[in-house]
Amino acid sequence: xxxxxxxxxxxxxxxxxxxxxxxxxxxxxxxxxxxxxxxxxxxxxxxxxxxxxxxxxxxxxxxxxxxxxxxxxxxxxxxxxxxxxxxxxxxxxxxxxxxxxxxxxxxxxxxxxxxxxxxxxxxxxxxxxxxxxxxxxxxxxxxxxxxxxxxxxxxxxxxxxxxxxxxxxxxxxxxxxxxxxxxxxxxxxxxxxxxxxxxxxxxxxxxxxxxxxxxxxxxxxxxxxxxxxxxxxxxxxxxx
Amino acid sequence: xxxxxxxxxxxxxxxxxxxxxxxxxxxxxxxxxxxxxxxxxxxxxxxxxxxxxxxxxxxxxxxxxxxxxxxxxxxxxxxxxxxxxxxxxxxxxxxxxxxxxxxxxxxxxxxxxxxxxxxxxxxxxxxxxxxxxxxxxxxxxxxxxxxxxxxxxxxxxxxxxxxxxxxxxxxxxxxxxxxxxxxxxxxxxxxxxxxxxxxxxxxxxxxxxxxxxxxxxxxxxxxxxxxxxxxxxxxxxxxx
Numbered sequence: 123x124x125x126x127x128x129x130x131x132x133x134x135x136x137x138x139x140x141x142x143x144x145x146x147x148x149x150x151x152x153x154x155x156x157x158x159x160x161x162x163x164x165x166x167x168x169x170x171x172x173x174x175x176x177x178x179x180x181x182x183x184x185x186x187x188x189x190x191x192x193x194x195x196x197x198x199x200x201x202x203x204x205x206x207x208x209x210x211x212x213x214x215x216x217x218x219x220x221x222x223x224x225x226x227x228x229x230x231x232x233x234x235x236x237x238x239x240x241x242x243x244x245x246x247x248x249x250x251x252x253x254x255x256x257x258x259x260x261x262x263x264x265x266x267x268x269x270x271x272x273x274x275x276x277x278x279x280x281x282x283x284x285x286x287x288x289x290x291x292x293x294x295x296x297x298x299x300x301x302x303x304x305x306x307x308x309x310x311x312x313x314x315x316x317x318x319x320x321x322x323x324x325x326x327x328x329x330x331x332x333x334x335x336x337x338x339x340x341x342x343x344x345x346x347x348x349x350x351x352x353x354x355x356x357x358x359x360x361x362x
Numbered sequence: 363x364x365x366x367x368x369x370x371x372x373x374x375x376x377x378x379x380x381x382x383x384x385x386x387x388x389x390x391x392x393x394x395x396x397x398x399x400x401x402x403x404x405x406x407x408x409x410x411x412x413x414x415x416x417x418x419x420x421x422x423x424x425x426x427x428x429x430x431x432x433x434x435x436x437x438x439x440x441x442x443x444x445x446x447x448x449x450x451x452x453x454x455x456x457x458x459x460x461x462x463x464x465x466x467x468x469x470x471x472x473x474x475x476x477x478x479x480x481x482x483x484x485x486x487x488x489x490x491x492x493x494x495x496x497x498x499x500x501x502x503x504x505x506x507x508x509x510x511x512x513x514x515x516x517x518x519x520x521x522x523x524x525x526x527x528x529x530x531x532x533x534x535x536x537x538x539x540x541x542x543x544x545x546x547x548x549x550x551x552x553x554x555x556x557x558x559x560x561x562x563x564x565x566x567x568x569x570x571x572x573x574x575x576x577x578x579x580x581x582x583x584x585x586x587x588x589x590x591x592x593x594x595x596x597x598x599x600x601x602x
Contacts, residue, residue, distance in 0.1 A: 132372070139375070139511060139512060272379060272538070273538045273541070275540060294561065295564075296561050297512070297514045297518075298512070300515060300559070300561055301518065305541060308544070308545075309544070309548075321534065321536050321537045321539075
């Protein structure tokens with residue numbers, strides 16, 4: 123049996139190097155967009171509409187939706203929700219639809235629309251994602267949202283952790299995937315300390331989101347599996 | 363004292379993300395272009411003219427220069443030299459000028475021309491490169507030539523090894539540099555085995571260049587320091 127391939131793309135800016143057609147793309151923006159989305163679905167949010175621009179998010183808000191906009195790690199003034207997963211652990215949000223725009227994560231989703239399926243990944247739902255991609259038997263690209271187009275460490279470590287979980291079901295024929303796996307395997311017993319020293323986390327640390335960072339690095343808090351369909355994200359597993 | 367920055371660029375395709383002006387760029391194409399260039403200078407070659415296209419290399423050959431052209435890891439028919447460092451250990455080449463084009467390495471040099479200085483790096487002359495960039499006190503980009511625009515492991519490990527040598531003289535404010543350093547530090551005691559498993563080396567292994575790979579991963583064989591000036595590479599250290 124020929125196994126499908128698994129690849130890593132370090133940033134949406136490098137996605138032009140990948141053929142998307144017929145593939146699953148797992149989008150990861152660990153700090154914090156995809157971690158928030160997964161947390162939101164786990165708390166019963168009905169759907170999320172990812173939009174590229176702050177203005178588009180504003181329009182949807184004016185039409186009555188809840189809206190979350192983040193730029194440079196901060197909540198944009200006038201919106202309902204910020205980019206902390208803890209903001210989505212709220213029973214009042216159950217059954218609601220939220221419009222979301224973020225610096226990196228929502229752009230990554232939009233740039234993947236020519237793939238077969240877009241899945242939202244995070245450490246919080248990593249095993250649910252692993253089970254899904256292993257069962258589908260299609261080649262897979264793990265798309266790191268990065269930071270303003272640049273490579274970042276935490277999304278790469280997520281890619282490595284996901285690859286480790288599905289190693290038996292895919293082949294690796296790309297050094298980016300091999301390196302992400304190695305970097306994760308080398309650091310997994312001290313992942314929090316390792317990430318703490320990264321440039322991106324030092325940047326985020328100024329925002330006082332230590333608690334968010336710790337939570338976003340927690341494995342398997344939830345079993346939800348958000349996928350993108352008809353312009354919005356929905357959860358195809360039951361929330362748990 | 364404010365230290366200059368050190369950054370890693372994983373491929374010439376990603377160089378648009380970096381400001382080149384006023385910086386040193388260290389170009390690394392470990393398997394095998396920059397390893398060949400360093401070996402050539404160590405054996406007394408006078409200068410190397412890196413050209414982007416095979417046709418341009420042919421023109422220089424017709425004008426009487428020695429010429430080396432490689433595509434997809436193989437010597438292009440009709441040229442004098444291939445892309446193995448062992449081909450450059452030849453006393454007949456002493457004092458000569460060679461025109462060279464390769465799949466990745468020569469392109470990386472041409473894309474760096476708006477920087478302040480271009481230095482040719484490899485494991486073979488890593489300490490000479492480290493001393494140079496530490497002394498100059500300018501910010502530095504280590505440009506991995508990659509493989510056809512994509513990230514590769516061996517150039518990244520070189521970047522990590524070089525960063526380790528100059529850590530006291532630079533600051534790291536970029537996750538790519540932090541990750542390259544970590545990947546090198548995690549793997550340095552088994553670097554040959556680690557690289558052997560990479561996708562790119564598996565590709566190269568079909569070319570039967572095991573001996574080349576082993577040599578290209580050897581630290582400090584030479585003290586030469588090739589830099590790019592007036593359209594050609596010259597060695598500014600004495601060959602040794």
